[in-house]
Amino acid sequence: MADRKSSSGSRLTVRRKEKAENEAKKEEKPPKEGEKPPKEGEKPEVNGKNAPVENGEAAAAAAATGAENGAAANGDKPEPMELPPFEIITGDRMDPFFFKFQFKNVEYSSGRNKTFLCYLVDQGSDSLLRGYIEDEHAGGHAEEAFFQQVLPNYDPACKYTITWYMSSSPCAVCAGKLAEVLKSRKSVRLAIFSARLFEWEEPEIQAGLKALAAAGCKLRMMKPLDFTYTWDTFVENDEEQFTPWEDCQENYEYYQDKLADILQ
Template identity: 55%
Template sequence: MAEKETEENNKAAAIEKPAEGETDGEADGEKLELPELGPFETIIGQRMPSLFFKFQFKNVEYSSGRHKTFLCYSVEKQGTDCERSEGYVEDEHAGTHAENAFFTDIFTECDGSLSYSVIWYVSSSPCAVCAAKLAEYLGKCPNVQLTIFVARLYMWEEAEIQQGLRKLHGAGCRLRIMKAPEYNYCWNTYVDNEGEAFVPWEDLQESSTFYEEKLNEILHHA
């Protein structure tokens, strides 16, 4: 099995280091202000149409026509109070990808005195550039725990993609493959399902197992 989708080769990332003299947010409870990098064409919402989810998150071998990235997120902030927010981001590939839009439009500052649990459910795994930038971000914000569940591995046979995923894993990101429980959770949490139950497609489990094996090979065999 291999990813056959055609996507932009320059999948740009936009998570930058703070400017010289700014705090990295690791000490004394200082706030990390992420730079403004817009405007970008991104769609942010609470629940996506069910047809979008069924098509974009399907873990098929041939993913032709799936040129967007859909990212469902959950952010839990823990400190004096516990706050939780959730929704989804859909990119239009007009200057940024959903991974970056999350940090420019949603998670726009990081308080070093708090801890954050961030969980993503993404239609495909990050490209090499996005993975490297995410690893860089996690390196300077150790109070952010990022877990990424992916439906499909993007161009997993490419050496630079594999290196990017290993770099992200090494930075502490928990990389996982979506399985039936994650699909069911997303369906009930992020999809306008009109009361319908999630119905797994025939080869969902088989495809999840395949991608899980490939991801384990990539992360643990340099």
Template identity: 50%
Template sequence: MEASPHSNTKRLPAMFFKFQFRNVEYSSGRNKTFLCYVLETQGKESHAACDSSLRYNITWYVSSSPCVTCADRITETLKKNKNLRLTIMVGRLFMWEEAEMQAALKKMKSAGCKLRIMKPQDFEYVWQNFVEQEEGEEAKAFVPWEDIQENFQYYEEKLAEILH
């Protein structure tokens, strides 16, 4: 699922967001990754698809960190495109206990990817910018789940241990 806050791209249904982005440790039934993104360009105006004179700053908000295969693809893409800066904000870590997964996350970091765990404020940002609101309703406020802060701290610790 791709969504951008500045386009008419389809937004996530609120029910999907509340289930798929929830930063729980045991993510049973959450077998898809949802990606929302923000793209900023710096440099001269250009209409080219990928202009090497521009710097592209991309922020992904994803429900789960990438698998090994996707992490390797991200690493290769960053190595090939030096003008690309990628920050990945993740709701939870995918299979982080596995050595192969940890190695893949470290390779992403060494290729220049900034990996971050989503804070409660980040979930609120996604809610406000990427989640569908019902027609004619006042925008509903984001209601954090009970353990959102503890889960953020748990994953932040794990990620710091992996990337140290």
């Protein structure tokens, strides 16, 4: 909905899969007992120092800095870098590589600067609405796009049971706007299952999640079984069986405890 802090700043267009592949090759450490995951987009520490985040965004920034320095040396004014237009990507099933990378409930979330939202909508009929939304670049978020593109028209006479499986929990602004939607649309029931908590230490994030829960939204972290269900339902898996990554259960329990502390 509004620009996310830190992890959702300017998103440069690069080859999406190559960026994800490069990020996935980096070593990812699950939260150790007593430790907390860093915020979205935060650089991991190596020997007490921040290690460089070698993603497409960082590489592009480095290239831009080099170009600027070169231009300055030549006495030329550097050309401003322009971002491509904002877009929301929707579909029926996502690429399996994107799912394994974006939904991983790891400690270090470098490169995961977008939101994947898988949805199920039951309107009391025989058929369900099912699909996923992915936000790109800076601008509106997947949560807002859902109500603009999937459910643009609200019928007060119809009951809506909506379930979201999200790569990360909503930002503060999204949580506030979702709470207003639930207050104004009394026949809408929303449950959000998130792989990771987004900037959960920030007071405004905690206030947004509390407001969302107070408006009737069910909030929970994704269990290993939820990842399996999402893989089977929303991913082009070619009938491949999903195998949870190491410490998937441990990381779920860690984040669930943090969410429970926020909502108590």
